[in-house]
Amino acid sequence: xxxxxxxxxxANIVKGALGEYVLExxxxxxxxxxxxxxPEANKxxxxxxxxxxxxxxxxxxxxxxxxxxxxxxxxFWCGKAEVTIRTNVPKSKPKIETITDIIPGALLYEREVHDxxxxxxxxxxxxxxxxxxxxxxxxxxxxxKDWNPKHVGNLAYSLEKTIxxxxxxxxxxxxxxxxxxxxxxxxxxxxxxRFLFKLDGEIVVDVEPRLGYAHRGIxxxxxxxxxxxxxxxxxxxxxxxxxxxxxxxxxxxETLGKIEVPxxxxxxxxxxHELNRIHSxxxxxxxxxxxxxxxxxxxxxxxxxxxxxxLTEKLTGNRVMAEYSTIGGVRRDLxxxxxxxIKRGLRKIKDRLSFYREIFQSDPTVELRTKGxxxxxxxxxxxxxxxxxxxxxxxxxSDVRKHDPYAAYEDAPFRExxxxxxxxxxxxxxxxxxxxxSIDIITWAVDNIPGGPFRTRVPRRMPKxxxxxRVEAPRGELIHFVRGxxxxxxxxxxxxxxxxxxxxSFREMIRGCYVADxxxxxxxxxxCFSCTDRMVFLDEKSGRxxxxxxxxxxxxxxx
Amino acid sequence: xxLDVAFxxxxxxxxxxxxxxxxxxxxxxxxxxxxARMQNRMGxxxxxxxxxxxxxADYIKLLTKEDIIPHHARRFLFTLTPIVSFSLSMLSIFxxxxxxxxxxxxxxxxxxxxxxxxxVTFAHFLLFLSGWSSSNPYGWIGxxxxxxxxxxxxxxxxxxxxxxxxxxxxxxxxxxxSSQTVPFALLTPWTFILFLIxxxxxxxxxxxxxxxxxxxxxxxxxxxxxxxxxxxxRLSKDTQIIFGAALAATLFLGGPYGPVFFNPPNFWFIVYxxxxxxxxxxxxxFVEAVCARLRIDxxxxxxxxxxxxxxxxxxxxxxxxxxxxxxLMEAQI
Numbered sequence: 001x002x003x004x005x006x007x008x009x010x011a012n013i014v015k016g017a018l019g020e021y022v023l024e025x026x027x028x029x030x031x032x033x034x035x036x037x038x039p040e041a042n043k044x045x046x047x048x049x050x051x052x053x054x055x056x057x058x059x060x061x062x063x064x065x066x067x068x069x070x071x072x073x074x075x076f077w078c079g080k081a082e083v084t085i086r087t088n089v090p091k092s093k094p095k096i097e098t099i100t101d102i103i104p105g106a107l108l109y110e111r112e113v114h115d116x117x118x119x120x121x122x123x124x125x126x127x128x129x130x131x132x133x134x135x136x137x138x139x140x141x142x143x144x145k146d147w148n149p150k151h152v153g154n155l156a157y158s159l160e161k162t163i164x165x166x167x168x169x170x171x172x173x174x175x176x177x178x179x180x181x182x183x184x185x186x187x188x189x190x191x192x193x194r195f196l197f198k199l200d201g202e203i204v205v206d207v208e209p210r211l212g213y214a215h216r217g218i219x220x221x222x223x224x225x226x227x228x229x230x231x232x233x234x235x236x237x238x239x240x241x242x243x244x245x246x247x248x249x250x251x252x253x254e255t256l257g258k259i260e261v262p263x264x265x266x267x268x269x270x271x272x273h274e275l276n277r278i279h280s281x282x283x284x285x286x287x288x289x290x291x292x293x294x295x296x297x298x299x300x301x302x303x304x305x306x307x308x309x310x311l312t313e314k315l316t317g318n319r320v321m322a323e324y325s326t327i328g329g330v331r332r333d334l335x336x337x338x339x340x341x342i343k344r345g346l347r348k349i350k351d352r353l354s355f356y357r358e359i360f361q362s363d364p365t366v367e368l369r370t371k372g373x374x375x376x377x378x379x380x381x382x383x384x385x386x387x388x389x390x391x392x393x394x395x396x397x398s399d400v401r402k403h404d405p406y407a408a409y410e411d412a413p414f415r416e417x418x419x420x421x422x423x424x425x426x427x428x429x430x431x432x433x434x435x436x437x438s439i440d441i442i443t444w445a446v447d448n449i450p451g452g453p454f455r456t457r458v459p460r461r462m463p464k465x466x467x468x469x470r471v472e473a474p475r476g477e478l479i480h481f482v483r484g485x486x487x488x489x490x491x492x493x494x495x496x497x498x499x500x501x502x503x504x505s506f507r508e509m510i511r512g513c514y515v516a517d518x519x520x521x522x523x524x525x526x527x528c529f530s531c532t533d534r535m536v537f538l539d540e541k542s543g544r545x546x547x548x549x550x551x552x553x554x555x556x557x558x559x
Numbered sequence: 560x561x562l563d564v565a566f567x568x569x570x571x572x573x574x575x576x577x578x579x580x581x582x583x584x585x586x587x588x589x590x591x592x593x594x595a596r597m598q599n600r601m602g603x604x605x606x607x608x609x610x611x612x613x614x615x616a617d618y619i620k621l622l623t624k625e626d627i628i629p630h631h632a633r634r635f636l637f638t639l640t641p642i643v644s645f646s647l648s649m650l651s652i653f654x655x656x657x658x659x660x661x662x663x664x665x666x667x668x669x670x671x672x673x674x675x676x677x678x679v680t681f682a683h684f685l686l687f688l689s690g691w692s693s694s695n696p697y698g699w700i701g702x703x704x705x706x707x708x709x710x711x712x713x714x715x716x717x718x719x720x721x722x723x724x725x726x727x728x729x730x731x732x733x734x735x736x737s738s739q740t741v742p743f744a745l746l747t748p749w750t751f752i753l754f755l756i757x758x759x760x761x762x763x764x765x766x767x768x769x770x771x772x773x774x775x776x777x778x779x780x781x782x783x784x785x786x787x788x789x790x791x792x793r794l795s796k797d798t799q800i801i802f803g804a805a806l807a808a809t810l811f812l813g814g815p816y817g818p819v820f821f822n823p824p825n826f827w828f829i830v831y832x833x834x835x836x837x838x839x840x841x842x843x844x845f846v847e848a849v850c851a852r853l854r855i856d857x858x859x860x861x862x863x864x865x866x867x868x869x870x871x872x873x874x875x876x877x878x879x880x881x882x883x884x885x886x887l888m889e890a891q892i
Binding site: 303 | 597768855
C-alpha cells in the first residue's frame with residue numbers, strides 16, 4: 001500500500017472524526033486540501049485539525065458572497081499542507097460559532113469577516129469594527145456582491161466618536177493609569193495607525209491597536225478589474241514588499257489557469273524577490289536604529305540599501321515599485337553583464353553585513369534596548385499564529401520558502417534562520433542573517449539560471465476554480481486566495497498580509513515594558529499598515545468629511 | 560560717560576550678546592556639520608558658504624511662523640519660560656572669563672562658579688516648567704523625565720567641578736582658569752571624563768536624550784511650542800550647549816589661556832576660548848554619534864549606582880593626589 005501523503009492524512013483525519021458532516025474534500029494540488037463541512041460541524045473540524053497537528057496555525061479566514069449563501073473558508077497551515085475548511089452559512093442569517101476560544105490567532109480574522117461581510121461570530125470576545133470607521137452604517141457590508149457605495153449614504157464621520165474610542169472602557173484603577181494615544185500621526189509610526197496605551201508611570205499596562213487608517217479598497221477594486229490589470233493594483237498594496245504581492249498573485253492566477261511558467265522566469269522572480277527582501281530588511285534595521293536613537297546606524301544602513309535599490313532599478317526599471325512579475329512570467333530579462341554587476345554589488349553588502357552584525361551583537365546601548373525586551377515565547381507565538389521573522393525569532397519554523405517552496409526555492413541552497421530568544425534582539429538578528437542568506441540565494445540563482453523564454457502568453461479568461469498561493473514576504477507569510485468565474489474578472493481576491501497576523505502579538509510583547517520600549521518593540525515587528533488596511537472601499541467624497549477645513553481650524557484657534 | 564559706552568559695547572556687541580549669539584549659531588552649524596559628516600551625510604550646505612548661515616535661516620524662519628498657544632496651556636508660564644530660559648543661559652555665559660575678564664569687565668567674584676551652576680540649573684527647571692505648562696501628555700512625560708534626569712545628574716556634575724576648584728584653591732571661574740599652567744584635563748583626567756559624562760546628560764545629548772526622544776514622546780517638553788517660542792527654546796538649548804562646553808573649557812582646559820600669544824592679547828584670549836569650546840563640542844557630538852538612546856530607568860540607575868559614587872571617588876582621588884599635582888603644575892612654571 002502506498003504511504004499516505006500529508007494532504008490525504010489531513011483530509012482523512014477530519015473525515016474520520018466528522019463522518020457524514022463532511023460534504024466534500026479535494027486535493028487539487030500538492031500541499032493544498034479543501035474540506036467542505038456543514039456549518040454546525042465547523043468548530044469540531046477545526047478542533048480535530050488542531051489536535052492532530054499541534055503546530056497548526058490559522059492563516060486567515062476568507063468570506064465569499066455566493067448570492068444565497070456566504071461561504072467561509074478557514075485556511076490553516078498544518079506544517080506540511082494548507083488545509084482549507086469550508087462552510088456555508090445562509091446570507092439572511094449569517095451566524096457561526098467562533099473558533100477564537102480554541103485558536104486565539106483567529107481574533108482579527110473573524111472581526112475582518114464580520115466587518116466586511118456581516119457574518120456574526122457567536123461568542124467572539126470583541127466583535128468590534130476592525131477596518132471600517134465606527135460611524136459606518138450597520139447592515140452595509142462592502143464585500144457583498146449586492147453592495148453599492150450608495151448604501152453608505154452620507155458618511156458623517158464624527159471625530160469625537162473616533163477619539164473617545166477605547167477610553168470608554170473603565171477600570172477600577174483608572175485613576176492611576178494614564179492613557180496615551182500614539183498615532184494616527186506620530187514620529188515613531190511611518191504610516192497612520194493608532195495605539196491607545198494605558199500607562200502606569202512609565203510602564204505599559206495595556207494597549208489597544210486600531211487599524212484601518214489606510215483603506216483603499218483593493219480587494220473590492222480587484223473584482224472590478226481584469227486579472228492582468230489586477231497585477232498592477234496588487235503591486236500597490238505595499239510599497240516595500242511589492243514584489244512579494246505580485247509574485248503571490250501571479251502564482252495564484254497561474255494555478256487557476258493551469259499555466260506553466262518558464263523556469264527562467266521562476267529564477268528571475270526569485271532574484272527580484274530576494275533583492276526586495278534585502279532592501280526591506282535593511283530598511284527595517286535602519287528604522288530600528290532610528291527608534292532606539294542610534295541615528296548613525298540608520299544613516300549607514302540606508303546608504304548601503306541604496307546599492308540594492310540601484311540593482312533593482314537596473315534589473316526591473318524601477319527603484320521601488322518593481323512592476324516585474326506578471327501572469328505567465330516576468331517583464332524583463334537578465335543579461336550576463338547585469339548578473340555580474342548584481343553579484344559585485346551584493347558582495348559589497350555582504351562585507352558591510354559583518355560590520356552590522358558586530359554592532360548588533362556587541363554594542364552595549366543596542367543590547368540594553370533590545371535584549372530581553374518584548375518577549376514572545378514559542379508557545380505564545382504558535383497560539384497567536386504569528387508569521388515570518390517574528391515567529392522565527394521565537395524559534396517557530398515558519399519559512400514558506402523552505403516548507404512550501406515556490407518559484408525556484410526548491411533547488412536554492414539556503415538555511416532557515418531561527419533564534420530561540422524571542423526578544424526584539426532575536427527578531428532583528430533573524431532579519432540580519434536573512435539578508436546574508438538572500439545574498440547567497442541571488443548569487444546562486446545568477447550562476448545557475450536556466451536559459452529559455454522568460455514569459456509565456458496567457459489567456460485573459462480564467463476558469464471557474466480557486467487557488468491559494470503563499471509566499472514568504474519580507475515580513476512573513478503572505479497569502480492570496482483567488483477565485484475565478486470563467487470570465488476575465490476575478491470573483492474574489494483575498495489578501496492576508498503578514499502584519500495582520502503579527503500585530504496581535506504586539507499586545508503580548510509590550511505589556512510590562514517601558515514607554516521607551518514601545519517604538520523599538522513595534523519596529524521589531526516590522527509593521528506595514530498599508531499592507532494591512534486595504535480591504536475597504538471607502539467613498540472618498542463622504543469619507544473625507546471629517547477633515548477640518550482651514551476655516552474650521554482658524555475658528556478653533558485661540559486668538 | 561566714555562566708560563559707559565565701552566561697558567555697553569562689551570555687553571551688547573563684543574564679546575557680549577551679539578558675539579555670543581553669532582557664536583551660538585556657528586556652534587549649531589558646527590555641531591550639525593560634524594554630526595552629518597560622521598553619519599555619511601552632507602549636513603547644511605546651501606545657505607552661505609558651507610551652509611554656515613543655515614542656523615540663522617532656521618531661526619528667521621521660525622520667527623515668521625504662526626505662534627500657537629494650546630487651549631489648556633498655562634498661558635503665562637508657557638509664554639514666559641522660553642524667554643527666561645534663554646536669558647538665564649545667556650547670563651550664565653556672561654559670567655565666564657571670555658577674554659581673561661567676564662563680560663562685566665571684572666574678574667568675577669569668589670563663588671561665581673556656584674552662581675553659574677545655580678543659574679543653569681534654574682534654566683533647566685524652566686524647561687521642565689515649559690513642558691509642564693503646555694498641557695500635552697508628551698510634554699508632561701518629557702517634563703517629568705527632564706526633572707528626573709537633572710536632579711540626578713546635577714549632583715555628579717557639581718561634585719566633579721569641585722576637583723578643579725580644590726586644586727585651584729578657589730571657587731572663582733577666573734582664578735580656576737588662570738591657575739592652570741597645565742590643563743586640569745591632563746592632570747586629573749578621571750574627573751574630566753566624569754564631568755563630560757554628566758555634562759552629556761545635562762545637555763540631553765545621546766545616549767541621554769530621553770527627555771525629547773522623538774520616537775517615543777514626539778518632542779517631549781517642546782511638543783506644543785511653535786514659532787517664536789520654539790525659536791527661543793531652541794536657542795536656549797544651543798546656548799546651554801555653549802555653556803556646558805565653556806564650563807568644561809574653563810575648568811579643565813585652561814579657559815582663555817593658550818600656549819602662544821600675539822597682539823592684541825584680548826583677541827587671542829577669545830580665539831583660544833572659542834577653539835576649546837569647539838573641541839569640547841566635537842567630543843560631545845562624537846559620543847552622540849556612536850551611541851543609541853538609553854531608557855530613562857537605565858539613565859537614573861546608571862547615575863545613582865555608577866556616576867555619583869564614581870564622582871565622589873574621583874574627588875577623593877584628586878584631593879589625595881593634590882600635592883603631587885601641585886608639584887607638576889609648579890614644575891611647569
